[in-house]
Amino acid sequence: MIAPYHLEREQKSAQLLDKLNDLTKWHIEKCSDYKAMLEKSGSVEQANSLEEVPYLPVQLFKLLDLKSISQEDVVKVLTSSGTTGQQVSKIYLDKETSVSQTKTLVEVMKPLLGSKRLPMIILDTKSVLKDRKSFSARGAGILGFSNFGRKHFYALNDDMSLDVEGLQAYLKEFAGQKILLFGFTFMIWQYVYKEAVSHGLGIDFGDSILIHGGGWKKLKDEAVDSLTFNRLLHEQLGIREVHNYYGMVEQVGSIFVECSMGHLHTPSYADVIIRNPITFEPVAYGEQGLIQVLSELPKSYPGHSLLTEDLGTIHGEDNCPCGWKGKYFSVAGRIPKAELRGCSDTFQGGTK
């Protein structure tokens, strides 16, 4: 069996539950805000099942600075991507959590990428990495995945234009070798694929494997789903193997990557639960609902159990034809925004 997709239900949930219970206890001790939330809402501290583990909504990290370490121990602050004016999540990492994040990412990707570092093309600009202490979701993703590659090449110039010459030189240099491609779904679509189409660029990425994530929201507006995306990328750029992943900056360790069958899988140290969007009760496999993510990694901040605003469906557990164990699922997108009518802003929607 291939770690970390080797554990079957019983063993995995028992192990994970112990660790999550320990984390709940730890955060109660170390984070007074978390303690207040659990105590005042009468949540269980010692859960008897994964479903019972208390969960915080992801948005809470946009509203509060939640951490279980002292300020001196913060080595990294991750921030969620957000359009200007929106509040962003702030995720505080200490050395320990940061190291385990890096390690876990390696383990999650190993079954797809092997342990040898591949020549790597990052389908983004280098400028997103400018600030080394505070990372946007994009920066953090790039930095994390960079560990899998060598000879990193950034395919986009600072103005988001495609560095065609540089790219072709790179591909020539590594012709015949397996190349790792990494980027964000929308960036790849907008600045690589569309550019290639409009300029009639016949780039052949050869024997490459693309890992991408970041969500489908903008592509959905253009009616591009994952199958179309994969097909078009193959046709235009010759990319043969494409794996999407699902994850969020608010929960380190939760990187759910697509297997060879195109299903997102839960590794042994993370899990998903689908809940009814109205009652928050867990729903049966096959039923769509809100995605709750669980991870044994977040120790520096109380993010080990989070309720997202994403809708998803678990398709099965331990029986995916790809051979990996664990739950496998798909993500359908964000829940629609609430439009409660407030006694405010006559000029709502107008620009100042």
Next chain:
Amino acid sequence: MMKLFWPKNIEIEVAIEQLSSNQPNQPFDQEVEAFTQSLSKRFLRMRELPEVVALGYWLRKANIKEMQTAFEQGTVQKIIRSRGTVFHIAPSNVDTIFVYSWMLSLLAGNRNVIRISSKEQNGLNVLLQIIIEELARTEFQKIAKQTIICTYGHEENTTAVLSAACQTRVIWGGDETISSIREIPLAPLANELAFPDRFSLAVLNSDVLSKLDEVQLDSLLEQFYNDVFWFDQMACSSPRLIAWCGDNQQAVNRFWKAFAQKIQQKQYELMAATQVLKYTTTLMLATESNVENLKNGTYFSRVTLSNVPVDVRERHCGGGLFYEYNVDKLEELADVLIDKDQTIAYFGFKREELESLVEAISTRGIDRIVPIGKALDFNGVWDGQSFLTSFTREVVII
């Protein structure tokens, strides 16, 4: 983008000029009264839009006559004239509010310019359609010439032009909107009515509540449901804080349990985003020292407070979130009331008790005290001021 709903096919500048050239009316003009009756009849038929029906009910003949009588009694031997042109800036949420504001101004005798929200709204289009149809009728020609209904984005210039052309400006909207519009000067003689963000509450006597039988409780809950959910608990006067007086905890539990059933029975549409928002808001509130405990239920969430600080009011998200606060005596409620607090919907108190409460309030807070079920009822006196008074002026002859 400027869009003129009335008059049609004309530039706004020309429309303003035409409007100003028409004489205003005497208060309670006959054509105006006929117009209100005509609208009332049509609104009352809009069964699927309860807030429009409520507006139609408010415009019914008996109510207008009652207003007229009260107005005339208060102005005996006085010479009252309209102010001229009233510019109404309507909010984006409560679709019907611009009609109340406009009707009162019309009854006072004024010409009116109404800027409705540029945001698309379901109920509004139907409402607007009816109004335009009525304005187009020959018997309402005079009113038609005294009315402009428009919408535009954030074009300050239009607001400036209209502000300079009016004798009264009415701003319905949030605090931010009010302060940004107030930067735009009014004509020197003009007055202004502003209706900012407010916060409202309900107060219930649990001892009296405990004496209700099932039927009585159900009818109270029906009223309470309307107060809370008609505007998703987002109107200024929707109760958000529930103050409990008395110490019958059993009655309180019974109330909430039956209320959950009521909401279920009403098939109030719960939305995922609102559920998550309520959950997020309550947990965020849990980090405040004034929050004692919280209960997240499917139909609503309850947060028990030991005090009611200003910022807790600001964090309220609507959609079925109740702050709860206990007082031994009604008067003690006065201690936590601030300027922003507008309406108290009550159950189980005598008028004298309510009067003592008002006396005990030392802030600007509380402008309306109404039985549960009437929280959203519009009244010619709002936020402490009478529209008919503000929309008219008195000429003194000595």
